[in-house]
Amino acid sequence: MTTIDTARLSVRDVPFSPPNISEEEIAEVVDTLRTDWITTGPKTKKFEEEFARRVDAPAAIAMNSCTAGLHVALATLGIGRGDKVLTTPMTFAASVNVIEHVGATPVLCDVEPDTLNISPKEIERKLTPDVEAIVVVHYAGHPVDLDPIQRLAAAHDVRIVEDAAHALPATYKGKTIGSHGNLTAFSFYATKNITTCEGGMLTGDARCGGVAFTGSTEVARIINRTLAAKDGPIVPLIAETGGLNAL
Numbered sequence: 001m002t003t004i005d006t007a008r009l010s011v012r013d014v015p016f017s018p019p020n021i022s023e024e025e026i027a028e029v030v031d032t033l034r035t036d037w038i039t040t041g042p043k044t045k046k047f048e049e050e051f052a053r054r055v056d057a058p059a060a061i062a063m064n065s066c067t068a069g070l071h072v073a074l075a076t077l078g079i080g081r082g083d084k085v086l087t088t089p090m091t092f093a094a095s096v097n098v099i100e101h102v103g104a105t106p107v108l109c110d111v112e113p114d115t116l117n118i119s120p121k122e123i124e125r126k127l128t129p130d131v132e133a134i135v136v137v138h139y140a141g142h143p144v145d146l147d148p149i150q151r152l153a154a155a156h157d158v159r160i161v162e163d164a165a166h167a168l169p170a171t172y173k174g175k176t177i178g179s180h181g182n183l184t185a186f187s188f189y190a191t192k193n194i195t196t197c198e199g200g201m202l203t204g205d206a207r208c209g210g211v212a213f214t215g216s217t218e219v220a221r222i223i224n225r226t227l228a229a230k231d232g233p234i235v236p237l238i239a240e241t242g243g244l245n246a247l
Helices: 023-033 042-055 066-076 094-101 120-126 146-156 218-228
Strands: 059-063 084-087 105-108 131-137 159-163 183-187 200-204
Touching (some): 066 094, 131 146
16 A cells, blocks of 8 residues: 655645646647637537437536536526525535525535435435425535435425536446436536536436426526437527526
């Protein structure tokens, strides 16, 4: 076992986010800069399709961050004022911020002492009639115990959104995170397992387990159209709903 003399370490010895970028990635960036598409374009669409296949999700839509993905997920589900959303205190601030962004009230549930993931027993204890969603966070990439949470959500007609910022390519009971029938947001920030410098991805489909993407909100209609147009041309979509510039 390798030992480290921590007494001799300084801040300079611990790199914050050393990405593994090869000449292949550099060549792809240069190739993009030489095209007419320096924002969302054919390469983004290809990335979405390949990412969806990798995590076994029905579809994926690229975002400018995992935060934006979480926000869009809640807005798509119609979560808003008067609603409560259960989530964990062991997370980045964005997991709670997005709940307030849509006008809902965050309710914090305690975590399991071994995984630091949200506790299904705490979720059950805090499920009240005004709870409309649960934002679970796969803390440090360790998957949440999804099965009991899915059962609770189904019994109470509550939606689940997964914060998978650190959870690529984690699996839960043999299935990749992103393939469990919930809207799931991933991060490609510089410290993540794969990076686009900034950026994120939201996975799901037009039904998302039979409960989400109902089309009851403008955001839902936009996401439905975007995910449905896998083989069609890229067209501009204009929303009248206020929010973040997520796409």
